Amino acid sequence: MPGSSQRKGAIRKKPRGNPTAGSGGRVRRGLEGKGPTPKAEERVKHPAYKRAKAKAKAQERTAARRPARKDADASVEWVYGRNPVVEALRAGVPVSAVYVAEGTERDARLREALLIAVEHGISLLEVPRQELDRLTNNGSHQGLAVQIPPYEYAHPDDLLSRAYDAGQVPLIVALDGVTDPRNLGAITRSAAAFGAHGVVVPERRTASMSASAWKTSAGAAARIPVARATNLNRALKSYKDAGMLIIGLDMGGEVELPELAAATEPLVLVVGSEGKGLARLVRENCDLIVSIPMTSATESLNAGIATGVALYEISRRRTA
Numbered sequence: 001m002p003g004s005s006q007r008k009g010a011i012r013k014k015p016r017g018n019p020t021a022g023s024g025g026r027v028r029r030g031l032e033g034k035g036p037t038p039k040a041e042e043r044v045k046h047p048a049y050k051r052a053k054a055k056a057k058a059q060e061r062t063a064a065r066r067p068a069r070k071d072a073d074a075s076v077e078w079v080y081g082r083n084p085v086v087e088a089l090r091a092g093v094p095v096s097a098v099y100v101a102e103g104t105e106r107d108a109r110l111r112e113a114l115l116i117a118v119e120h121g122i123s124l125l126e127v128p129r130q131e132l133d134r135l136t137n138n139g140s141h142q143g144l145a146v147q148i149p150p151y152e153y154a155h156p157d158d159l160l161s162r163a164y165d166a167g168q169v170p171l172i173v174a175l176d177g178v179t180d181p182r183n184l185g186a187i188t189r190s191a192a193a194f195g196a197h198g199v200v201v202p203e204r205r206t207a208s209m210s211a212s213a214w215k216t217s218a219g220a221a222a223r224i225p226v227a228r229a230t231n232l233n234r235a236l237k238s239y240k241d242a243g244m245l246i247i248g249l250d251m252g253g254e255v256e257l258p259e260l261a262a263a264t265e266p267l268v269l270v271v272g273s274e275g276k277g278l279a280r281l282v283r284e285n286c287d288l289i290v291s292i293p294m295t296s297a298t299e300s301l302n303a304g305i306a307t308g309v310a311l312y313e314i315s316r317r318r319t320a
Contacts, residue, residue: 185216
């Protein structure tokens with residue numbers, strides 16, 4: 001064409017340095033890689049990702065300052081009789097008031113009860129004997145009774161927050177069908193002794209944190225939270241979603257306790273009742289059923305003792 005600097009059909013030369021299609025340009029870019037490997041906490045399928053996510057959620061709940069949950073029946077408990085009252089006061093059971101019937105004979109037990117109440121700033125109330133009869137439902141109070149306020153339960157999620165705030169691997173004990181408050185107190189005591197971060201009990205058909213449980217815990221109930229779950233199976237599923245392993249403690253388990261390699265992982269130890277063991281649905285929600293090896297002459301262990309043995313072994317493995 002007129003004015004054109006090149007003739008029709010002439011071959012155009014490409015500038016130097018510009019790679020042709022299919023040359024090493026794309027290959028070179030492919031060899032550059034995708035950057036450094038993401039941290040374990042950033043990989044969706046890695047267990048550390050679930051733990052980091054659960055920790056963040058737990059911290060959010062802690063920041064929201066979830067109010068403690070009071071006992072479902074919201075009623076006070078009465079401990080009456082001179083020996084039971086003195087034992088409760090010695091054990092540090094939370095007491096809101098000490099009631100003394102008018103005209104009650106002063107003996108060593110009564111004087112000790114009054115002295116402990118004064119030392120701890122507990123209210124002392126002197127009432128007519130008929131009024132104390134009414135308050136204790138005509139129980140044998142011997143002129144002395146104490147009022148125990150409703151226990152303030154934690155939320156199951158708060159136990160995870162407690163572990164993460166301490167920078168520790170979570171260990172939680174959940175109870176299924178444990179109805180004896182003395183077993184609950186003994187389990188709470190073992191949980192505190194072996195580094196667990198709390199105990200979970202269902203809302204129904206279970207022992208509550210009564211004065212008897214407080215006394216058996218030997219003060220541990222003041223150091224470790226007890227949470228109440230509206231539905232234990234839902235609580236276990238929530239813990240599982242947070243990356244925890246659910247370990248059931250029951251006779252006939254597929255793994256014996258000394259062989260539990262997962263002891264160092266985030267765990268929920270589920271303990272069933274001494275007579276019936278774990279409920280069917282609870283058992284199905286467990287990732288693993290663990291048993292304690294025993295001689296054939298021993299049929300079973302008390303729930304409190306079995307939990308103590310299991311927690312000791314888990315603690316031993318974690319500190320080894």
